[in-house]
Amino acid sequence: MTNPPAKGHSEKIIATNPSRSNYTINECVEAGLVLTGTEVKSLRMQSPNLRDAFVETTSRSGGFEAWLVNMNIAPYSHGNIWNHEPLRRRKLLLHAHQISKIHGAIIQKGLTAIPTKLYFKKGLVKVEISLGKGRKRHDKRDALRKKADQRDIDRAVKRH
Numbered sequence: 805m806t807n808p809p810a811k812g813h814s815e816k817i818i819a820t821n822p823s824r825s826n827y828t829i830n831e832c833v834e835a836g837l838v839l840t841g842t843e844v845k846s847l848r849m850q851s852p853n854l855r856d857a858f859v860e861t862t863s864r865s866g867g868f869e870a871w872l873v874n875m876n877i878a879p880y881s882h883g884n885i886w887n888h889e890p891l892r893r894r895k896l897l898l899h900a901h902q903i904s905k906i907h908g909a910i911i912q913k914g915l916t917a918i919p920t921k922l923y924f925k926k927g928l929v930k931v932e933i934s935l936g937k938g939r940k941r942h943d944k945r946d947a948l949r950k951k952a953d954q955r956d957i958d959r960a961v962k963r964h
Contacts, residue, residue, distance in 0.1 A: 816924045818847055821854040824920050825944065827936035832920065833906070836897030837872065837929050842880040842888045847929060852877045852922060859896065859917035859933055861907040868903045870896040872919060872931065896931070909935050 839847075846852075853876040861868045872894045879887045898906075909915040914937070921932040939947070 817921060818924065818929075819851040819854050819922045821857070821918060821920045823855055823918070824934070825947070826939055827916065827918065827934070828939055828943070829920070829934045829936040830915065831909075831935045833898070833902055833933045833935075835870070835902075835931050835933050837931055838895040838897065839929060840888045842883045842886070843877050844929060845882075846877050846880040846888075847922075847924075849881065850878055854919050854922060857919050859906065859910075859919070860893075861903060861910060867900050868907050870898055870903045870906060872896055875919065875922075896933070906933070906935065 857875040858873055860871045860873050862871065863869075874891060875894065876890050877888065879890060896903075906917050910917060915935045916938060917933055917935055919931045920934040923930055923932075
């Protein structure tokens, strides 16, 4: 029997991005998020919408900043007039070399940076950023066909 994870060290997944099947994922990076108090409370109560979210890099003096755009966190139900704006841009907490790597992949390679998973880790909200290239319709069909074929092979092997 395995030991349960230490208290506070488990990952509670809040949301996953359903559009992951629309991309061929090359690489993943974990990042922190700058959030307000009502956003964290809202995340603990209900899941956000990552469907249309993407990562944008902007230049600043001496480097770049990474921002998470179009992630919808519903307003906190017990909030007051200081409640957060649901679709505001949220700053990503990454090292400078990680941001420049993401920026280079977006600009030079034509990749897209999307959030694929949002979760709590040691009480902090983390987001998994994936770099990938968008799939065409025929690529999606091929991927589904391969997945179905592999499932059939696994069933046949399991039977015999």
